[in-house]
Amino acid sequence: xxxxxxxALKRPPEMTRSTDVSGLVDAEGxxxxxxVFTDLELYRQELRxxxxxxxxxxxxxxxxxxxxxxxxxxxxxxxxxxxxDKDRRIRAYLNSCRHRGARVCRADYGSTRNFTCTxxxxxxxxxxxxxxxPNRAGYPESFDTADWGLAEVPHVETYHGLIFGTWNPEPVAxxxxxxxxxxxxxxxxxxxxxxxxxxxxxxxxxxxxxWKLAAEQFATDxxxxxxxxASALMLLAPPGKGPKDxxxxxxxxxxxxxxxxxxxxxxxxRNRFDAETVHKWTDYDALRARLGDARVEGPLTNGHATVFPxxxxxxxxxxxxxxxxKGPDRMEVWAWTIVDAAMPxxxxxAQRLYNLRTFGPxxxxxxxxxxxxxxxxAVAHGVITNSIPLNYQMGLGSEREDGRYPGTTSELYxxxxxxxxxAHWRTLMNTPAWHEEVGR
Amino acid sequence: MxxxxxxxRLEEIPEGEGIAIDKAVTGTADNVALLRDTxxxxxxxxxxxxxxxxxxxxxxxxxxxxxxxxxxxxxxxxNGEVQGLPATRGTCAHRVEVRDGEVYLYPNTSGGGA
Numbered sequence: 001x002x003x004x005x006x007x008a009l010k011r012p013p014e015m016t017r018s019t020d021v022s023g024l025v026d027a028e029g030x031x032x033x034x035x036v037f038t039d040l041e042l043y044r045q046e047l048r049x050x051x052x053x054x055x056x057x058x059x060x061x062x063x064x065x066x067x068x069x070x071x072x073x074x075x076x077x078x079x080x081x082x083x084x085d086k087d088r089r090i091r092a093y094l095n096s097c098r099h100r101g102a103r104v105c106r107a108d109y110g111s112t113r114n115f116t117c118t119x120x121x122x123x124x125x126x127x128x129x130x131x132x133x134p135n136r137a138g139y140p141e142s143f144d145t146a147d148w149g150l151a152e153v154p155h156v157e158t159y160h161g162l163i164f165g166t167w168n169p170e171p172v173a174x175x176x177x178x179x180x181x182x183x184x185x186x187x188x189x190x191x192x193x194x195x196x197x198x199x200x201x202x203x204x205x206x207x208x209x210x211w212k213l214a215a216e217q218f219a220t221d222x223x224x225x226x227x228x229x230a231s232a233l234m235l236l237a238p239p240g241k242g243p244k245d246x247x248x249x250x251x252x253x254x255x256x257x258x259x260x261x262x263x264x265x266x267x268x269x270r271n272r273f274d275a276e277t278v279h280k281w282t283d284y285d286a287l288r289a290r291l292g293d294a295r296v297e298g299p300l301t302n303g304h305a306t307v308f309p310x311x312x313x314x315x316x317x318x319x320x321x322x323x324x325x326k327g328p329d330r331m332e333v334w335a336w337t338i339v340d341a342a343m344p345x346x347x348x349x350a351q352r353l354y355n356l357r358t359f360g361p362x363x364x365x366x367x368x369x370x371x372x373x374x375x376x377x378a379v380a381h382g383v384i385t386n387s388i389p390l391n392y393q394m395g396l397g398s399e400r401e402d403g404r405y406p407g408t409t410s411e412l413y414x415x416x417x418x419x420x421x422x423a424h425w426r427t428l429m430n431t432p433a434w435h436e437e438v439g440r
Numbered sequence: 441m442x443x444x445x446x447x448x449r450l451e452e453i454p455e456g457e458g459i460a461i462d463k464a465v466t467g468t469a470d471n472v473a474l475l476r477d478t479x480x481x482x483x484x485x486x487x488x489x490x491x492x493x494x495x496x497x498x499x500x501x502x503x504x505x506x507x508x509x510x511x512x513x514x515x516x517x518x519n520g521e522v523q524g525l526p527a528t529r530g531t532c533a534h535r536v537e538v539r540d541g542e543v544y545l546y547p548n549t550s551g552g553g554a
Contacts, residue, residue, distance in 0.1 A: 113498050113499075114510055116512070121511045134491075
């Protein structure tokens with residue numbers, strides 16, 4: 001028999017157990033069972049059915065300037081290499097040798113000619129092809145290196161400098177999958193034709209807490225701001241005074257997308273929440289002409305957002321981040337700072353410091369958020385605790401087309417985008433992915 | 441041959457990198473890798489790694505050595521000596537000279553950079 005590729009194997013279907021999660025998510029009534037944060041089998045199902053078929057954020061195009069530049073990251077728990085091939089095309093590969101499975105790239109980022117496994121030395125070129133096998137003569141004649149290239153992420157697309165990939169062999173195109181969310185993203189990414197660039201490296205830190213706690217908050221939760229971030233808001237207020245009442249009680253809108261994306265923002269003609277240096281440099285008239293008043297008075301000058309499932313951003317801070325799942329109880333936060341390419345050095349530096357101080361790993365706001373997520377997770381495994389559902393009913397019934405902001409929107413203080421986030425999560429969890437055989 | 445063979449302009453070889461010169465040009469058994477060290481000096485070695493089929497001209501050049509891009513064997517730029525596994529044999533070094541920004545190769549002579 002010819003020894004050949006992985007097709008000779010067949011994993012027994014009973015190894016893959018899937019649960020109908022309809023009884024865990026009541027998106028219409030605003031109730032959520034805490035098992036979605038704690039159950040290991042649900043977590044594995046989530047990797048198979050939520051992460052594997054979805055568009056996942058990989059990197060920013062500015063990280064790749066010449067062929068061989070690479071960045072290593074994760075899609076769910078799958079390690080991937082993102083690189084620029086010799087034709088300057090952005091490609092992504094599973095970072096696992098086809099021989100014994102070790103990673104073929106152990107660096108966080110850099111520039112290379114090949115990806116060589118440090119275990120036995122199988123070596124792959126920038127196109128993912130296996131180009132060198134030490135002691136090749138020891139393999140049978142049927143061994144063909146063409147069969148053993150790196151597994152490639154089949155679809156990689158970009159949106160205004162953000163690179164997304166999906167393992168789904170037949171995905172809805174990225175732009176279509178974003179839907180109305182793209183309009184909100186443009187408020188951060190499309191200030192001018194030059195777009196955005198990355199400053200500094202990628203901050204990475206570990207938090208105890210399920211990844212969805214962070215993703216849903218960035219989609220839907222302005223509610224926590226005045227309570228959780230009270231000390232930070234006091235610190236940012238003028239010396240000797242508290243935050244202005246009109247800021248604390250500002251109203252706004254929240255976008256709740258059908259694909260689980262969400263964004264919330266206060267709305268005010270003189271809305272702003274940025275660093276003074278950045279504010280003075282910003283040409284608001286040009287932005288109003290390009291993006292319209294609704295965006296400048298809303299998602300361009302304040303707010304939060306999540307692109308389902310695990311990419312989030314803060315438009316004014318220049319923070320973009322991924323919540324990498326690391327088991328049901330833990331996440332890794334990977335955070336970039338992006339700025340307008342048009343910004344002169346002193347403005348970039350002001351933006352960098354502003355983001356670092358507010359939403360860097362030790363930022364005065366970021367610290368509050370991490371504490372909340374870890375707090376929720378720390379008690380969620382109690383038998384009684386875990387059996388008592390959580391409330392996502394704020395703004396129930398308030399969802400509508402408001403005529404100013406695209407798609408379905410709700411109030412600033414609302415759980416609407418949280419409900420749509422979990423509704424989409426439920427749909428994916430109950431839908432066998434392409435890699436699961438029919439009838440399994 | 442006292443003039444050597446003009447094989448490249450120095451500016452064609454970025455510091456820390458190399459270019460391969462075809463054996464049809466050099467008349468050597470193997471292609472020749474012109475390797476430019478991080479101090480700007482240029483050296484020549486047989487291009488094919490003595491371990492597996494890899495081009496040293498695609499390798500990483502730094503501090504007097506070239507590292508093979510596939511399995512990280514290192515060779516001395518001056519004399520082609522191998523520095524460690526997985527390669528076990530050294531490679532052939534050729535003398536080069538730079539005159540007026542042009543690189544001249546003296547094939548099959550003992551090594552020496554410029």
